[in-house]
Structures are given as structure tokens and as C-alpha cells.
Amino acid sequence: MSSGPREATLQSLDPLGALAGRPLTVTGAVASLLVAVPLSLAAWRDVASPVLAVAALLVLAASGLALIVSSAAKRAPFPRSTALAVIAGALLAHILGVASLWERNTLVRDDWGPVAIGVLLLTLCPYRPAAELVRLSVGAALVVGAVTFLQQPFFVTSLPALAYIVISVTPVLALGLAGAIFASVVLRRLAHWRERAVRASEAHAATLQQGIVRSVQQGRVSILNRDVVPFFTALTEGRELTVHHQRRAAEIATAIRSVMVAETERTWLDELLVPAPAGTGTSVWPRAVDDPSRLVDGMDFDQRAALRAFVGALPDRAGVDPREVRVRIRGTPASAVVLLTIRGGDDALAAALAPYLAVLRAVFDDLILTIDTDLTLRFTYDAD
């Protein structure tokens, strides 16, 4: 899958909010059936074709089931095609329901189809962008309106066709637009907050800059104080450059280089998983990340932050030592593939980490979780 800009959906921009709202999605999908079945039974004596009436309910149930299955956190992100399929299924169910009552439907207001379509549109709101929800709602309303128009000859009262169309599309538009409005209001608040939060945390980081520079200098100087400073001091105090000086200079240079090699080869992810003990001059640190092309440097800020949160949650939420984690990164800069393995991970571990997995899913492409003897995450990103 290509990793274009992330979609403006609640699921990708507020993954924990969407995760918390998932039970409402299940409720909505079930509710659409709970509306349809009693209304269908109430109108049963008018049903011309019981087969079509039952088929309508089955198609609606299938649409609801598709929504429940696709909205599971482990299948994030929820694609546009699934949203289209769910609504197309609900529209088909409505058409079948209308067909089952053909020529006998005297009051359009008792149809369950528009309400069921509206409820399903509403439950899509955490998963799709607001503008798309508006388009879906208007599109569904057009179909429902057209179906109503075709039944006009059978209605008992003498109202103009427009009135019947308005009555039938009202639940679709009301509930569908409500979902779009909800998504857009929450996303707008999120964007507004984020703007302020980024400014505040940048300002905070800037205040730390001086301290960070001091501590980095301290680390460097403490290493240099051991060999370099005494050597340079002795050299500049004397008058001669001797062979001994030259040999010593080469030795120190080699030692410093080996530390620098180890340092520059360590990535931020190594440091995150196995922090180097502070102030040591040793060049031998364990490596947790197998990444020969240094693709890990191509992760963006959100991806790093999400991974940092995940690693931080391991000891806090799951009692796992981050040193038990191994990471392998392969592929190309256009599509880097990460394999993250936690030794001895199981279902309970995955459940404990669910919120963090939801965040990883929001920032990385096609994350797949497998559990056998180890827990393995596989995901990709664009490292360009």
C-alpha cells in the first residue's frame, strides 16, 4: 500500500478516540437491524413478496456485519471502498424492502430503509472524512428519493411527490449529516489544539536546549579528560615533538574513532530500546536494531513518537523489558518494512497494548500482528 498523506479521519488523527468509540459502531450496526425487523413485521400483512422482504433484512444484516468486521481496530484504516459497500448494501436492502411491498406501500413514513441507512451512515463517522460522509449521505438520499418517486402512484394522500421525497430522505440526511458534522467539529478542535500544543512543546524544547548542550559537552569532556586533555597539555607545555608523542597520538585517535563509530552507528531506536549507560567511553553497546541501510532515520516525527509510546508502554502496561525487543528493517526508502519481535509475546500482551497498537496503525501502513511463540509486528512506511 502506498503511504500518501494520512486521511483526515478521526480513526487516523485521534486513534484512541476511535478505539473508544468502537462499541458504538457495533451498537449502531445492530440498531439498524433492531429498527428494521419490528417495522418489517408490523407491515407483514402488506408484504407482496415474503422472499424479497426476508432478503432485504438479510442484505441489511450483511451490511451491518461488514461494518462491524471492517471497523475492528486490527483492520485500521477503514477504507473508502468498504464505506461505499456498506451504504450500497443498505440501499439495496431498502430497494428490496420497497419491492417486497410494491403497490401496497401506502405511507412512506413507515419504511425502515431510510432510518437503517441513516444509522449506518452515522456509525461511519469515526472512520471516514467529513466531506466524504456528506457525499455519501447526499448520494444515498438521491437514491432513496428516486425510489420514493417511483412509488408515488400508490400513496393514499394527495400530497405532491416532493413532500413524499422529503419525508423519505429526512432520516438519511439528518443522521448522515450529523455524523459528518460530528467528525468535522472534533477534527477542527483537534487541529486547533495541536497547533497550540506544537508551539508550546517547541517552546519547551527550546528552553531545554541550553541544558542539553551542557550535558552533551559534559559527556564529551569527561571522555576527553581521560586521555586527550593530559596528552595535549603535556605536549604544549614541552618543546619537542617526539616519536612517543606520535605513537600516543595515533593510539588515542584510534580509541576515539572506535567510540565514534559505535556512536554514529547506533540509531535513535537502538537508544530507545537499549539506552547506553551514561558517561561511559566504551565502544561496545548491544544492538537491538538490524537496519543496514539506516532506514529507521526516515521515520517522521509522529512515527517516532508512536513507536516511543509503544516501547514506553511495554514495561508500564505489559511488564515487558524493552531489551527483549528485536527490530529488523529492510526494503527500500520508498517502502521500508519493519519487523518488530517481542520474545514470548501472547494474546494478553496484544490486548494490554491495544491503544498503542491503534496509534501505530494510524501512523504506519498495513500493520500486521502475528502471535506464535513470539509477538511480531510487521509494518511499512515511506523513508524518503
Added chain:
Amino acid sequence: MRRLRFPQGDGRSIPSGGNVSLGLPGHLAPRAVSAGIAAACHGIAAVCLSAAFLVALAQQATNEDRAIWPAVLVIVALGGLLAAVAHERTVFRVVAYLTLGGALTYLFASIVLTQVPVITSSGGWLFSMLKVALVMVGAVGVRLPGVLLPAIAGWVIGEGATAGAALTLGYPVTLDVAPALALLLIAVVGIGTALRRPVARRDQSAIHRAAMDERVAALRAGVETRATALLHDTVLNDLAAIAAGRPGPLSPGLRTKVQQDLEAIVGQDWSQPAEGAPELPSGVWEASRISQVLEDEAAAGLAVTLSGDRDAVATLDREVDDALGLAVRQLLVNVRKHSGVSSAEVVVYGGGGMVSVMVIDSGRGFDEAAVQRDRFGLRTSVRSRIAAVDGRVQVWSAPGRGTSVLLQVPDGLPAQSSAGASAAAGSAR
């Protein structure tokens, strides 16, 4: 000779967030969700009132001898109240919407029941729309009672007003499903979000902490990179000069260099700008780090030829100027130490939003892939430095065929004037 100092960040090195956030923080999420639910409710109410408006108009058109239009005006008034409560969700406005809305609904039901022949009970579709609009009054505050109570009040008032009108006029009161379903919807959504909120909040704060930690870690990584480059430029270069020197009296040049470098690394506070560094006004070639570097290298015995538009570097930001100068210095040191020739050419030119510097020698060349992994000059002192200021480095070299290195860094000009310049260049073509 200008003294070496630890390059000061000017804030560019502070990582900014990506284009995506990692969710609303726990203390703001309930307010955002509550505002979202309220706005969605008002959307539902607006659609219902619009639908009632259109159907009431249709009723008037069908029954020309009846006076249904006052009912249409009642809907317009109710729409005005809705706009008021949607504009600002205060307790006062919510109460006003419900009480005035109840009175308007009673009036509406009385008009419709007396004027529309086909509507003969309190359960008419038109009434449902007004009742749903009352249920969808929106929440007060973020707590569950503030969500549920106004909706329940709206339902009771709507049903009461229409039932009252029906009873007064002698029509039956019938059960209405739509407003009850609307109330159920509010209850399910309100309770559902309230129950799940504390679970999400705990993890959300951990995620925001991680984002803050990431910002600090990235800041530290930038400082470490600059420190590594500084160490390379000073200590490792000095050690190499000592190891390659001739035994005998210590040359004054080397002694001064070693003393200065000791002072720069150990004696100075890196977080403060170097004291006594001569500050020339920026905007002139002589003030640039690169001009200083060329002087130093000429003093060290390298014949450097400068060509091109040297004033292009005068536009650079201080940090970029530092990075470019120190990178060029390392390239010239490489020429002196490794190329086997004692001359190099430096070409400077600007344009297209970039300043480019090419360092060329006709020495023995090298294969970059074969360079040992502990040789840091090109990797740390050139590539990392230039990458840290959003620049790029290209190297053309092969054993026996000399070396050309192209450094490109963003110029310090505002984006528009750069764009204007390239547009002008485009039109001149």
C-alpha cells in the same frame, strides 16, 4: 585566525511535529466530543425543521383554502431559536429553546390539527419533526446528566405540547416512534462515550508524553551530531597532525592550534556563544565562515583558487553558514591529507533557492564505498552537517581521477524572492 566555536542552534534544529497529531489529550477530549455531539444534534434538528417546513408548504399548496402558512412561520421561529442555541450552548439558551420551543410546538400542533384535514392525531409526521428538533437541543456541559436531561426534557415537552393541543381540540393522542428513537440515540451515544472515556485518557497522556520525549531526543541528537563534528574538526585533526608530524621542535602553528582547540572543547561553555569571536556584519563575503576557512587553509599551505559568485554565501543564515564553512574546511583538509596534490579549486554559485559550493581537486581520488567505517571526515563533518541544515552532498570521485564534491544548502532569502528570481530566470529563457 578566527577561533573555532561550538555551532549555536537558532531553533531550526528543534524538530517540529509532523502533519498529524496523535490524538486529543484526555482533558480536552470530552469537551471536543461533547461539542461534536451537540453540533450533530443541531444538524439533525435543522434537517428535521427544514423537512417540516417543506412539507408544511406542500400542505398549504395542496389545501389552498386553508390557512396553514402560520404553521410555516412557527417553524421559521423555531429555526431561529435553534440557531441561537447552536451559536452558544448556555443553560439559559437551552432552557429558552425548550420552553419557547414547547409553546411554539403547541401552537404549531393547534394550527395543523385544525387546518390540515389528513392529520388527525398527535402522532402526525409533521409533529414528529418538531419533537425530534426539541430532543436534539444539545448537551449542557460535558457530564452525562448534562447530555441526557435536556434531551429528556425536550422529549417530554414535545410530546406534552402536541398531546395538549390534540386533547384540547378533541383528537386522540398516539405513540410516536421517531422522537423516542431520537432520545434513545442521545442516551446510547452519551452513555457510550462517558463509559469509555477514562480508559482512553490514561493511554492518551502516555502518548503525548512520548511525543514530548521524542522532541527532546531529537534535539539532543542534533547537539550530539554537532559535537561529534566539532570533535572531528579539532581533536582528531590535531592528533592526525601530531602523528604525521616530524619529530623535533614543536611547530608554533601546531602548538597554537592544539591550545585553541583545547580551549574550545574544554574551556568554553558550549551553550554560550564564543567570547571574543570577531563578529563582522553579516551580508558580506568576508564575514562568512567559508571565507575564514579559505584563509586558514591557504595559511596551512594549500593553494586554493576561488571562482564563481562568492557573494551568494552572504545571504546564508548563521547556522547554515557555519555548517557550510566547516564542511568546506573538512573537504580542504581531506585534499591536504589524502589527495597527494597541494591545490584545490572552490566554486561558489547561487540560484533556485540554493547556494552551491563545489570543491575540486585533481588528486588521487577514492572510492567512497571502500572508505573505512572509522573515517569520519566525509560522513560526519560533511554529510551530517549539511543534512542538518537541509542541504545535500554529491561526491564524484574514482581512484586516480580526482575528486569533486558539490555541497548545496538553502539560501537565506525569503521563499518568495527566490521563487521570483527563478520565475524571472524562467521568463528570461
